[in-house]
Amino acid sequence: MTLLESVHGPADLKRMDEAQLSQLCEEIRRFLVDKVSKTGGHLGPNLGVVELTLALHRVFDSPQDPIVFDTGHQSYVHKIVTGRRDGFDRLRKQGGMSGYPSRSESEHDVQESSHASTALSYADGLAKAKQINGAHGHVVAVVGDGALTGGMCWEALNNIAADKTRPVVIVVNDNGRSYSPTIGGLADHLSSLRLRPGYERVLEKGKSALQQTPFFGKPLYAALHAAKRGIKDALAPQAMFEDLGLKYIGPVDGHDMATLESALQRAKSFGGPVIVHAVTRKGMGFAPAENHEADQMHATGVIDPITGEDVKPSSRTWTHVFSDALVDVGRERSDVVAITAAMQGPTGLDPFAKAFPERFFDVGIAEQHALTSAAGLAIGGLHPVVAVYATFLNRAFDQLLMDVALHKQGVTVVLDRAGVTGPDGASHHGMWDMSILGVIPGVHVAAPRDAGTLVEELREAVAISDAPSVIRYPKASVGPDLPALERVGSVDVLRRSGSDVLLVTVGALGGLGLEAAQRLEDQGIGVTVVDPRWIYPMSVDLVEMAASHKLVVTVEDGGRHGGFGSSLAAALRDADVEVPLRDIALPQQFHDHGERGEVLALCGITAQDVARRVTEWAARLECLPVEIDEHVEK
């Protein structure tokens, strides 16, 4: 039996000696590469926290000492040592283990949102709860250098530092990377603190040697330690954290178990808020990840476990189409600038950044700042394009509403990963944007159905100078072009076989609508399939089309509450159009991880389900004069 197989919980780690721990780290790294290369996942981040996670579980007593992982993508080792080794064969698969902490999986998991920069706020709250309840023990938060660029971290640090008696241990996992190198003044500060890890290790070894030396050993170490302070202050002004009222320990070598445990023990015995600054390497121990220039295998698909090469050929995605289109726009419009929140690669902004470096800004994991900075750029006469994942727009809603829309500023927000994303689960599905955007006065929202309409709608968006414009598309390969039969106002008619049903498909679901229409026509139901292209403001032409049909059905890859369907229903009421409308959307709940198609199917968003539901409504409403085939293909 391997050492790894002997680990069923943190207690097993506490019994191991240095040699066993070193071997266990090797076994865990081999396990991670073996498993994650088959399923895909956050290989790089987790290879970087092997020693750190073991040290945390040896020094602290989870779950009495809750360990909160910021973002949670780096919690695989935590899962391995808390009894979930067997879950990795179905990591991020439908019905399998989550790729993030999951409260339903383990008492050791505290929070499961994958939205960054929240761990310190959880820690603040947990520590206050312990204090009020008279509970003993520590609260530990593991936060990456990237997550530290998020504003919530500084709101939390301000509060954590307010009480010197609450034992909060903040472990900064500093690998110098978000995806790409972490940016900004804070990152520069951390890197100034991030002396060669050996620097601290030498000191640690110096300490133990000196402390064994009788008489002058201890005073000498104290002097050396003071000197270290002096040296680091001279080389690296660590005062920032200590001026905040936070004790600072580090930087320590995040791959040296003894040094880590010594630092964590010191932090544990401190009894108040303390920062342990651990220097780690993303992808540690797997050369293809360590040397992966773009993002050190932050998130991989299925890869070769030896070479690290992608196994599945990549296809042209919506992101690729946007990426190329924005460079073209950038060539024509010198006022167009681009902003990313630490995700220039995944959102497709790399080519624009290379072509127009002076017109590209990476603001760190700071979506709120991104939107208000964009408002400033627009007031200053430029046209910003802010590319974020749809789910992370939630964080910047007020900025879009009050800093952009209120001031009628021309800012374009591009929402990648809109709709069901898949393996990243509930906190990543981009199912909120159409509901929250619908409340913004004057907002323009487009949902392209194919590459051609994405290019067209991006150009239309950057031409809007007096209001926010938003474009949303999913995490998927872009499908075939879906040409329109005609354009009525801004609405594209994709198919017309009768006026029984007006089937309105939003964005990338156009193909699904055409397939559903074929199934309905096979039953004698005449269908008009349309793509509104711009879902907000609501098209008057669409309302008029509805009036000439017997049933309106909308299909959208977004939350049903406040979605496009409910907005169209309101528009029909306002226009006294008394045609029944039924809306097919994602049920307003948190949806677990799985492949995008699997989750959509669970939500009834397939051509078969749409056709079946339309026939059922037609039968119930008796609005269509056709005999409904009760045996419609499921």
Ligand SMILES: Cc1ncc(C[n+]2csc(CCOP(=O)(O)OP(=O)(O)O)c2C)c(N)n1
């Ligand atoms: C609010 C928010 N914005 C963006 C992301 C996407 N994201 C996931 S992990 C990550 C980088 C995190 O960097 P860091 O905190 O340093 O952790 P590391 O991966 O280096 O361990 C980003 C930007 C997110 N999860 N949440």
Ligand SMILES: CC(=O)[C@@H](O)[C@H](O)COP(=O)(O)O
């Ligand atoms: C943890 C996080 O927020 C991202 O790394 C997320 O995993 C994005 O994955 P994709 O880029 O594959 O959608």
Ligand SMILES: [Mg+2]
């Ligand atoms: Mg990092």
